Amino acid sequence: MDGRWLARLSLAAGTVAVLVLLLFAGLRSVVLVGAGAAGLAVTAAGVWWVLAHRGVVRALALVLVVAAPLAVLVLYVAAGLLWVVLVSLGLWALAVSAGRAALVGETGPAAPREAPADRPARPFLIMNPRSGGGKVGKFQLVRKAEELGAEVVVLDPAHPQDVAALARRAVDGGADLLGVAGGDGTQALVAGVAAERGIPFLVISAGTRNHFALDLGLDREDPSTCLEALTDGVELRVDLGYVGDRVFVNNASFGAYAAVVQSPAYRDDKARTILDLLPDLLTRHSGPRLAVRAGTTALDGPQAVLVSNNPYRMGDPAGLGRRERLDSGLLGVLGVHVDNAAQAAWMLRGRRGPGLTSLTATEVVIDADASAVQAGVDGEALTLPTPVRCRIAPGALRVRVPRHRPGVPHSAPTMDWRRVRRLAVRMGRAARGRATG
Known part of the structure; x- marks a missing residue:
């Protein structure tokens, strides 16, 4: 559908969404909207209390998190207007979806410019058989890659190997392309070697989350399709983030989340570990106090900081976890500073909320009142000496x-x-012009 028709559909659906509330609920529509907003705010505050406290307070907060949305639902049912709310929300979702689709046509593609690429003569691929629950074996990636002329090294999970060293030796031996079937942490290490040696890099989406593959537009359901780049591929130029001398393709996190993933218990019981450690981290009873400088902006004492290779989309829930571009030449910076339940509730406003700072910079410095800070770099737990310098290439x-x-x-x-x-x-103006012409 043409972008302008999508824009009209968006406006029409949004208007009807409001009219449905007004016509069938009248003045009660104000109460319905207010009750929904209040329920969201109370739920957000309850989540904060669950994360920041233990014992009786946490138990009561958990009851509140469940009870607040149920109470709103009961109110809608008792008023006989649940169907009105559901229809209005459906129309509003259609309005937003159509509006965003219309604007896509206005702004055009965000993908980096594609360049023609010759078939590599000696591709070298590293594959982790455990990544993504065994996708390497499930999709027969080793056999398919070798049939296309690639040399494949399958990692032995029982004997950890230096994948960066493997990649360098391969290039020294004549490899003209490096690739990885594995998690984003392994992707980043080998991508750093490819950038260092100036040869192409192939992403095979065999990891669990595949965030880098997602933003490259690759098929995350069938990683074998990524191998088509060996025979019918194009080349993109994208940015790389650096934290110190280490490459990251997605992000580097500092503060509460980074401290949690450092715990030995995290891999065995993620939920329990988070609930055990977050109260002290969020209330600053443990962990270093961070100080962040991003360009000319300073953040003092955030509980968590995320530095990303190009900024994440923040305008609406549909954009979370995605980057519009990988070639903007900018780091994205998200800082969270929440001291109480009221501020947690205000974070529902997104980037306009007082507890969330969102900005961009070409360099970010993370300092602390400690000689080292814990970090999560593309999902890998590290401890880095302060100050930590992040930059983009x-x-x-x-x-x-x-x-x-x-x-x-x-x-x-x-x-x-x-x-x-x-x-x-x-x-509308174009249509009227054609009619009078």
């Missing part, structure tokens, strides 16, 4: 991807009603 990595891939990222910008309205009005 624009266009440092040549990535080889299939010419045809299912998730080529497009700029799906934050919903902007003014831009949607202007797009729809432009269509």
